[in-house]
Amino acid sequence: xxxxxPVAAPITAGAVACAHCGLAVPAAAxxxxxxxxxxxxxxxxxxxxxxxxxxxxxxALRGGTAPAPAPAVDRLYAELDDAGFQGRACxxxxxxxxSTELYxxxxxxxxxxxxxxxxxxxxxxxxxxxxxxSRSQARVVWDPREVPLSAIARRxxxxxxVPHPCRGQAEQAARRREDRAMLARIGVAGAVxxxxxxxxxxxxxxxxxxMEPEFAAFFRWLSLLLTVPSLIWGGGVFFRSAWAALSxxxxxxxxxxxxxxxxxxxxxxxxxxxxxxxxYFDSVTALIFLLLSGRYLQRRQQRAAGDAAExxxxxxxxxxxxxxxxxxxxxxxxxxxxxxxxxVRAGDLVPADGVIVAGRSTVDxxxxxxxxxPQEVRLGERVHAGTLNVxxxxxxxxxxxxxxxxxxxxxxxxxxxxxxRAPIAQLADRISGRFVAVVLxxxxxxxxxxxxxxxxxxxxxxxxxxxxxCPCALGLATPLAVSAAIGQAARAGLLxxxxxxxxxxxxxxxxxxxxxxxxxxxRAALVRWHGDEGVKPLVAAAEAHSSHPLARAFLCAxxxxxxxxxxxxxxxxxxxxxxRADGRRLVVGSPGFVIGRAGEPPAALAVAVGVLVGEGLTxxxxxxxxxxxxAAGFGDPLRGDAGAALDRVRALGWRPGxxxxxxxxxxxxxxxxxxxxxxxxxxxxxxxxxxxxVLASAGEGPxxxxxxxxxDAAALAAATVGVAVAGGAEAALTAADVFVVRPGVGRIVDxxxxxxxxxxxxxxxxxFSLGYNVIGVALAMTGVxxxxxxAILMPLSSLTVILSSYRARTFGRPTTEARR
Amino acid sequence: MSVMFVLLPVALLFAAGALVVFLWAxxxxxxxxxxxxxxxxxxxxD
Numbered sequence: 001x002x003x004x005x006p007v008a009a010p011i012t013a014g015a016v017a018c019a020h021c022g023l024a025v026p027a028a029a030x031x032x033x034x035x036x037x038x039x040x041x042x043x044x045x046x047x048x049x050x051x052x053x054x055x056x057x058x059x060a061l062r063g064g065t066a067p068a069p070a071p072a073v074d075r076l077y078a079e080l081d082d083a084g085f086q087g088r089a090c091x092x093x094x095x096x097x098x099s100t101e102l103y104x105x106x107x108x109x110x111x112x113x114x115x116x117x118x119x120x121x122x123x124x125x126x127x128x129x130x131x132x133x134s135r136s137q138a139r140v141v142w143d144p145r146e147v148p149l150s151a152i153a154r155r156x157x158x159x160x161x162v163p164h165p166c167r168g169q170a171e172q173a174a175r176r177r178e179d180r181a182m183l184a185r186i187g188v189a190g191a192v193x194x195x196x197x198x199x200x201x202x203x204x205x206x207x208x209x210x211m212e213p214e215f216a217a218f219f220r221w222l223s224l225l226l227t228v229p230s231l232i233w234g235g236g237v238f239f240r241s242a243w244a245a246l247s248x249x250x251x252x253x254x255x256x257x258x259x260x261x262x263x264x265x266x267x268x269x270x271x272x273x274x275x276x277x278x279x280y281f282d283s284v285t286a287l288i289f290l291l292l293s294g295r296y297l298q299r300r301q302q303r304a305a306g307d308a309a310e311x312x313x314x315x316x317x318x319x320x321x322x323x324x325x326x327x328x329x330x331x332x333x334x335x336x337x338x339x340x341x342x343x344v345r346a347g348d349l350v351p352a353d354g355v356i357v358a359g360r361s362t363v364d365x366x367x368x369x370x371x372x373x374p375q376e377v378r379l380g381e382r383v384h385a386g387t388l389n390v391x392x393x394x395x396x397x398x399x400x401x402x403x404x405x406x407x408x409x410x411x412x413x414x415x416x417x418x419x420x421r422a423p424i425a426q427l428a429d430r431i432s433g434r435f436v437a438v439v440l441x442x443x444x445x446x447x448x449x450x451x452x453x454x455x456x457x458x459x460x461x462x463x464x465x466x467x468x469x470c471p472c473a474l475g476l477a478t479p480l481a482v483s484a485a486i487g488q489a490a491r492a493g494l495l496x497x498x499x500x501x502x503x504x505x506x507x508x509x510x511x512x513x514x515x516x517x518x519x520x521x522x523r524a525a526l527v528r529w530h531g532d533e534g535v536k537p538l539v540a541a542a543e544a545h546s547s548h549p550l551a552r553a554f555l556c557a558x559x560x561x562x563x564x565x566x567x568x569x570x571x572x573x574x575x576x577x578x579x580r581a582d583g584r585r586l587v588v589g590s591p592g593f594v595i596g597r598a599g600e601p602p603a604a605l606a607v608a609v610g611v612l613v614g615e616g617l618t619x620x621x622x623x624x625x626x627x628x629x630x631a632a633g634f635g636d637p638l639r640g641d642a643g644a645a646l647d648r649v650r651a652l653g654w655r656p657g658x659x660x661x662x663x664x665x666x667x668x669x670x671x672x673x674x675x676x677x678x679x680x681x682x683x684x685x686x687x688x689x690x691x692x693x694v695l696a697s698a699g700e701g702p703x704x705x706x707x708x709x710x711x712d713a714a715a716l717a718a719a720t721v722g723v724a725v726a727g728g729a730e731a732a733l734t735a736a737d738v739f740v741v742r743p744g745v746g747r748i749v750d751x752x753x754x755x756x757x758x759x760x761x762x763x764x765x766x767x768f769s770l771g772y773n774v775i776g777v778a779l780a781m782t783g784v785x786x787x788x789x790x791a792i793l794m795p796l797s798s799l800t801v802i803l804s805s806y807r808a809r810t811f812g813r814p815t816t817e818a819r820r
Numbered sequence: 821m822s823v824m825f826v827l828l829p830v831a832l833l834f835a836a837g838a839l840v841v842f843l844w845a846x847x848x849x850x851x852x853x854x855x856x857x858x859x860x861x862x863x864x865x866d
Contacts, residue, residue, distance in 0.1 A: 061862075110859030117860075134855040176852060183846045191839045195832060215824060222828060 020047045046160050053122055055115065062111030077153035078330035079319040080165065085332050086149070089165055097127055099141045100149065101172075104161040107136050116161060123147060123155050135307050137166060175303070182299070186292045189234035193285040196223050197791075200282035204788050213275075220272045223281040227265060234288040235261050237295070251433040253475050259436070260470020261287065267463035277460055280467045283790045287472045290798050298479035298499065301486040320351035323395060336401045344394045350383045351398075353405045358395035360573055362549055364388040368407065368710050369661045369686075372516040372636035373524065373618055374549045376574045386710050390549050407710050410687050414735045417691070417718035431474075431766070439469045446781050457783065464785045468776035473769030473797040478762050480805035485758040488811035493741040494751055501737045503762075504720050505755035508653030509701030511748075512693060512715065515660035515670055517708045518725050519745060520636040524549055526557035527617065527637050530608040531630030535622055537561060538586050542579035545569050550620065550634055551577070554588075576620075587623040598623030605631045616666030636662075638670060641746035646674045648749045652756075654704070658682065659690045661711050690715040706748055708732055723748060754811040761808040765801045772797035 016025040019036040020043035030037055038044040050058055079085060090100040107116065112131065116138055119129035125147030131138045138161075142152060153163045166172070199219050206216055238261065242254040264284040271277035321328040323341040336342065336352050344350050346361070360378040365371045368386045377383055383396060386407040402408055443462045450458035482499040489496050496502065516522055529536075541561035543551040546569070555561075569579040576589010578597070587597050591609055595601070601609070601621060608631045612619040617633035646656050657680035660667040664683030671681030682693065690705075691714040697703045698720075705712065705719035709732060716722030717735040724736035726743045733739055740747040776793055779785040845851065 110862055113856055113859050130856075132853045132856055133859065134853065176849075179852070180846050180849070183851055184843050187839060187842045187846065191835055191842075195835055199828075212821075215821070218825065218828075222832075226832075 018043050020044070042160065045158055049122070049155075049158060050115075053118075055118060055122075058111050058115050061114050062109055075154075075157065075319075076330050077150040077157070077163070077319075079332045080149040080153050082332050082335070084335070085165065090149075093127075093141050095127075096143065096145065097141050098144050098149075099139060101166040102138050102140060102153070102156070102163040103166055104131070104136055104138050104156065104163055106161050107131060107133065107138075112161070115159065116156070119152070119156070123152050126152055134304070138163075179299075179303075182292070182296050185234045185237065186289065186296055189230045189285065189289040189292050192226050192230035192234075193282075193289040196226050196285045197282045199223050199226075200787065200791065203279075204791075207786070207788065217272075217275060220268075220279055220281075223279065224269060224272050227268070227281045227285055230285050230288050231261065231265055234292055237292065238288075250429075251436060252429050253432045253471065253478075256432055256436050256439060256469070256471050257287075257291065257475050259439070260467055263463050263466035264470070267460075267467070271460075278464070278787050280464070280787050280790055282787065283467060283470075283794050286791075286795060287470055290472055290795075291475050294476040294479045298483040301483040301490070304487075304490055304495075321345070321348075334402070336398055338398055338400060340398050342396050342398055344383075344389045344396055346389055346392050348389055350385055350387050350389060350396065352385050352396075352402075353400040354383060354396040354398040356381050356383060356394055357397045359393050361389055361394050362391040364390050364549075366516045366522055366661075366709060371661050372520065372522065372666070373662075378573075410710055410714060413687070413691065413714040414717045417714055432471075435471065435474070439466065442469075442777055442781070449781070450783065461780055461783050461785075464790070465777060465780035468780050468785060468790050468793065469773050470794075471769065471773070472794055473772060473801045474766065476798055476801050477765035477769050477805075480802060481758060481761040481765055481808070481810075484805045484808065485754060485761070485810040488809070489751075489754055492747075492750060492754075492811045494747055494754070494811065495739040495741060497737050497739070501721055502755040502758045504702055505704070505752055506759045507702055509655070509703055509720070510697040511649060511654045511656045511704040511706065512659050512690070512697070512719070513656060513745065514690075514705075514707035514709065514712045514725075515658050515667055516636060516662060517743075518706055519642045519658065519670060519674065520638050522636065522708075522743075524553045524618070524634045525637045526553055526632055527635045528608075528612060528633030529630065530632075531605055531622070532624070533630075535586070535624050535629055538579075538581050538584065538624070539588055539622055541567050541581050542569055542577050542586050542588060545579075546571055546577055548577075550618070553634055554632075585625050588620065591619055591621050594621035594623050594628060598626050598628050601628035601631070614665070615669050616663050635666070638673060639744050641744050643674055645745040645749050646676065649752065650675075652749075652752050654752070655700075656680070657693075659685050659693055659707075659712075659715070661685060661687075661709075687711040687714055691718055694718045706745065723751065750811065757808070757810040761805060761810060765804055768800050768804065769797055772800075 016030050016037045017023070018025050018039035021039060023039050025037045025039045036047070038047065050056055086098070086100075090098045093099040104116065107113075110133075113133055116131040117129050119140070120126045123142075125145075126140060126142045128141040129138055138156075140149075140152060142149065156163045199222060203211070203216065203219055205211070235258075238254045238257045242252065242258040245252040245254065261284055264280045264287075267277075268279035268281050268284070271279050319330045320333055320336050321343040322331045322336070323329075323343050328343045333351055341357065342351060342354070350363070356377060356379055358379070360376070362374045363377050363383055364374050365384075365387050368384055374390055377394075382399075383389075383394070384407070385401075385405040400408075403412065443465050446465050447458045447462040450461050479499070482502060485502060486496045486499065513519055536558050540555060540558040543554040543558075544561050545567060548571075561567075567579055567581045569577050571577050572589070572593065574590075575593035576587065579586045579588070587594050598621075600606070605621070605628055609619045609621070612631065612633035615633070615635070617635040620632045620634060621628055622630040622632065649656050656674075656676055658667050658671050658674075658676055660670070660681075660683050662683055664681075667681045667683030668678055670676075671678060682689070685693070687710070690707075690712060694703050694705055694715045695718055702720040704721045704723060705715045706723045706725065707713075707716055708725040712724075713732050713735040716724060716732055721738065722736040723738045723740060724732040725740050725745070725747075738751060740751075772793060776785070776790070779789060779793075
């Protein structure tokens with residue numbers, strides 16, 4: 001195989017491109033003498049693996065589409081070798097092999113398919129690897145006697161495709177079976193419809209030129225025989241659903257459909273046996289085929305959204321690091337029991353509620369409580385499952401696990417409210433009740449009228465009316481418009497889990513927004529600086545050596561320190577940093593810490609600190625050579641698009657409000673800048689408060705909740721429509737109806753606009769199809785309707801609806817927004 | 821024209837054959853993933 005040189009993605013001029021991911025290599029990482037440059041160790045490792053196995057073709061295959069830099073993950077995936085896990089998630093394959101499904105992070109193009117499916121060549125013992133690109137799911141078949149699953153997972157991880165075990169495989173298999181059954185039904189209905197139509201053509205020819213009676217009878221009997229399997233197997237879907245709706249005393253679109261289909265079939269059968277009158281078998285079979293196809297399309301679109309949300313949820317850790325005799329071992333989360341010791345490394349989520357027995361660190365609570373400022377934790381203090389350990393390694397004695405934890409109790413609330421929420425009757429279903437009544441009345445009127453004019457034709461005309469009004473277009477109007485819209489929305493980064501969501505969003509009401517991570521960036525950033533600008537490079541040099549979250553925020557704002565500054569630092573946990581840089585003495589830290597070492601600040605800076613505190617910001621003082629020279633304010637900055645988005649939300653008639661787990665002052669300050677009135681900006685709210693706020697607004701109309709954390713999950717589930725924003729917690733994803741792939745609130749506006757446009761398309765479709773029905777009724781009542789007219793009129797109405805649905809631009813142009 | 825009584829059932833038999841093949845393909849999972857095969861076909865080295 002020819003060695004292909006890496007194709008680098010376009011990068012900024014002057015910078016060096018990483019040979020693996022194509023991103024600019026940081027100046028510090030450039031090794032001038034090396035033939036290839038890498039931005040990080042992860043990329044270097046992947047390149048080395050590909051090179052060693054002669055797989056450089058990957059770079060040529062992927063072309064200009066660069067992957068994200070390969071994350072350097074040092075997990076062992078030992079939990080995948082756990083017997084309990086393998087019993088649940090793996091299936092035996094022929095020859096003593098095992099087969100399982102893994103979600104892979106970071107697969108995005110054909111080159112990824114190529115590389116993942118090369119796995120048998122990379123790991124001896126792997127028999128087969130097949131990647132499903134749309135689900136980011138790989139099926140791996142391997143020989144457990146030769147290689148453990150964890151080794152396969154480590155190799156996938158080292159290629160940059162971090163694997164995660166798939167959850168809910170049983171449901172997935174069940175859904176796959178259901179999908180296949182539906183496709184099979186469509187196949188049968190389609191084959192029947194095509195052949196009955198071909199036979200009908202002959203009959204129509206006979207209508208014009210005459211046909212010998214034995215041929216006509218033969219064609220009719222054949223059509224009848226063909227229609228039976230389509231009606232029973234394909235049409236059974238509608239009969240069952242109509243019956244189910246009737247038995248709980250509701251009416252659905254399936255009832256008029258069933259009446260039309262049955263009327264057509266019974267009427268045709270009677271006429272075939274009698275040998276006189278018309279038969280409408282071609283219309284009946286075409287109807288079944290079109291309606292089944294419409295349902296299938298709708299299902300697939302909603303499935304895609306559900307799959308993507310499930311994938312995102314699967315990325316949450318399912319393992320914990322159990323400490324035994326001082327050594328850490330990865331175990332499945334479910335096996336943790338109260339009393340055991342676990343290790344939580346920096347950057348890991350805390351797996352269970354417990355008490356810190358060793359180490360001190362900073363914990364990010366934003367997903368659990370909505371507080372944006374990270375909290376210092378030390379020996380003996382309690383940490384909760386679902387919070388993120390930011391700074392350094394902790395050892396935690398587990399107290400409560402699973403459903404007993406704070407997160408677990410919140411999830412119970414979520415489930416309760418998701419169950420309690422009543423489904424709304426969709427527009428088409430609301431119409432259907434009246435539709436059935438009108439159609440049956442009209443059929444009765446037709447029968448009565450023709451009974452006086454010509455009793456022999458009365459039954460024929462009444463049946464023809466029932467058939468021609470069978471709401472094919474009406475049945476397709478909503479599903480097609482909605483599924484086309486959901487498809488477009490998915491390409492624009494909005495994953496919508498149900499068709500009714502769009503309908504619920506058309507009437508404006510109350511919109512509650514979570515602050516941390518939704519309206520704001522969800523991380524601390526330098527937002528104010530008072531005093532000497534000249535010390536900034538020195539501060540950057542000192543903070544470059546600290547792992548504190550605020551130190552990183554300093555570096556983001558001040559840039560990398562100038563190279564060659566000699567720095568010695570001493571860090572005091574929970575206080576700050578003392579540094580000696582270029583011969584000068586620098587102290588950066590909390591006001592108490594700095595004042596204790598450099599004395600009181602000048603009056604102007606003291607006032608500045610007061611203002612910072614008043615705004616809810618975290619103040620940091622900087623002292624140079626024993627003199628306080630500057631004050632910095634840290635906060636969670638608003639997202640750039642938040643203001644414009646809320647203006648648009650208000651223009652559409654919604655009343656936005658803020659629910660924040662943060663301090664009330666911070667919530668009000670954010671509300672002030674976004675134009676949200678102070679009474680609607682609630683701070684320091686607990687997850688239960690959020691739920692109460694959503695329930696209390698239910699009287700004012702539809703309630704939309706937008707959030708990203710576990711603390712929002714119960715409110716998301718209780719709201720008319722819950723919208724989860726990317727980057728949040730698994731709980732939020734499960735509870736929400738809509739999942740926004742990219743962070744930020746700008747997408748909410750797209751969602752509202754798109755929902756409005758979709759419902760306009762639905763209404764247009766309904767008007768079209770009702771219009772066709774009116775024509776059909778008029779023809780049937782006047783007695784001029786015959787099977788040929790019906791065979792033209794009904795597909796025409798469906799075609800109008802199909803075109804109208806798929807031509808509509810509901811969620812913007814897909815080309816401007818890359819998928820995911 | 822009475823050849824119709826033979827030809828039409830024969831034609832329907834052909835149609836039934838095609839339907840059986842389609843049902844087999846559905847059962848075999850050939851329609852489960854409609855996206856990946858379109859990129860897999862471009863990898864021609866093995």
